[in-house]
Amino acid sequence: MSETSIVETQEPLQEGMAGVVSDFSSDKQSFHVHWGKAMMWIFLLSDTFIFSSFLIGYMTVRMSAQDPWPLTSEVFALSMGGEPIPLLLIAIMTFILITSSGTMAMAVNMGYRKEKKKTFYLMLATAILGASFVGMQVFEWSKLILDEGVRPWANPMGASQFGAAFFMITGFHGMHVTGGVIYLLVVAFRVKNGFYERRGNDYSIVEIAGLYWHFVDLVWVFIFAFFYLW
Amino acid sequence: MSDSGQQHPLSIYYWIWGLLFVISAFSYAVDYYQLQGTLRWTLILIFMFLKAGFITAIFMHMTWERLALQLAILLPPVFLMVFIGIMAIEADYTFLTRIEFFTESDFVPVYHHDSGAGH
Numbered sequence: 275m276s277e278t279s280i281v282e283t284q285e286p287l288q289e290g291m292a293g294v295v296s297d298f299s300s301d302k303q304s305f306h307v308h309w310g311k312a313m314m315w316i317f318l319l320s321d322t323f324i325f326s327s328f329l330i331g332y333m334t335v336r337m338s339a340q341d342p343w344p345l346t347s348e349v350f351a352l353s354m355g356g357e358p359i360p361l362l363l364i365a366i367m368t369f370i371l372i373t374s375s376g377t378m379a380m381a382v383n384m385g386y387r388k389e390k391k392k393t394f395y396l397m398l399a400t401a402i403l404g405a406s407f408v409g410m411q412v413f414e415w416s417k418l419i420l421d422e423g424v425r426p427w428a429n430p431m432g433a434s435q436f437g438a439a440f441f442m443i444t445g446f447h448g449m450h451v452t453g454g455v456i457y458l459l460v461v462a463f464r465v466k467n468g469f470y471e472r473r474g475n476d477y478s479i480v481e482i483a484g485l486y487w488h489f490v491d492l493v494w495v496f497i498f499a500f501f502y503l504w
Numbered sequence: 505m506s507d508s509g510q511q512h513p514l515s516i517y518y519w520i521w522g523l524l525f526v527i528s529a530f531s532y533a534v535d536y537y538q539l540q541g542t543l544r545w546t547l548i549l550i551f552m553f554l555k556a557g558f559i560t561a562i563f564m565h566m567t568w569e570r571l572a573l574q575l576a577i578l579l580p581p582v583f584l585m586v587f588i589g590i591m592a593i594e595a596d597y598t599f600l601t602r603i604e605f606f607t608e609s610d611f612v613p614v615y616h617h618d619s620g621a622g623h
Binding site: 312383 | 511538563587588592
């Protein structure tokens with residue numbers, strides 16, 4: 275194949291709409307990025323539709339519910355020194371996830387600078403923050419199930435659809451975080467033991483794993499706005 | 505193209521990181537100070553889109569990607585607006601149907617029916 279093909283001209287890539295046309299009409303490659311990055315983006319796009327379906331389903335049951343929707347501000351309040359602070363745990367979880375997004379962004383940057391040690395420790399920090407997020411979610415769930423008696427089919431606070439929407443949406447997001455922690459740990463230890471160094475010293479995988487992690491944070495932004503604040 | 509890696513000065517990450525913290529604090533403040541009504545919903549949406557935008561644009565490097573990738577990823581979610589619209593109509597219909605058929609007799613519905621059919 276390679277003998278017959280004409281030598282590829284290394285023309286500079288065009289910009290703007292002309293670039294879009296030439297990218298999509300090109301012979302071999304539309305997206306001029308690492309293949310893993312293109313695939314991760316397409317996976318994240320499909321995941322966007324899954325989470326959107328959940329959130330739209332939640333919108334549908336909440337709009338059509340006759341009973342009043344439980345006040346999330348009070349349901350998720352935490353008592354500090356005797357008086358309840360609204361949404362405190364959720365706010366802490368939000369800040370933890372943002373912090374982990376920051377450490378991940380730094381890890382990506384250090385990866386491209388081939389700073390193995392720094393990349394490893396920043397990814398490890400990201401994974402630990404992610405794990406603590408999941409831990410807080412376990413606390414939140416057990417508080418809701420055991421103390422408040424929330425079930426997917428009923429709850430003492432109001433509209434019975436609340437439980438189904440809550441467990442489905444936060445459960446699926448929590449699963450994504452858990453998967454992300456495992457993914458990050460695998461990549462982090464491979465960075466540390468020189469796995470990528472032996473394969474062309476290419477640290478694109480750190481950016482690709484980072485895309486997934488930022489997406490998990492991104493989804494939480496929407497869950498926080500629509501489920502907890504609305 | 506393994507050399508297509510995104511390398512940017514660290515300062516931009518620090519800035520966005522700090523900004524995300526500030527915006528998050530603002531959206532938490534919306535609940536903390538119990539703002540209600542249109543103001544609450546507007547602020548929630550503004551802070552949500554700001555945060556989502558900064559994460560996608562800077563942390564996920566979308567700003568620096570080529571237009572072909574930007575369009576391929578960012579255009580399809582626009583169709584979700586149609587989905588949201590359809591389901592909002594559906595939810596309204598379900599709500600009205602429930603008012604019509606599942607309401608206790610001592611409940612006075614806000615919904616006014618024209619056909620004169622009794623409940």
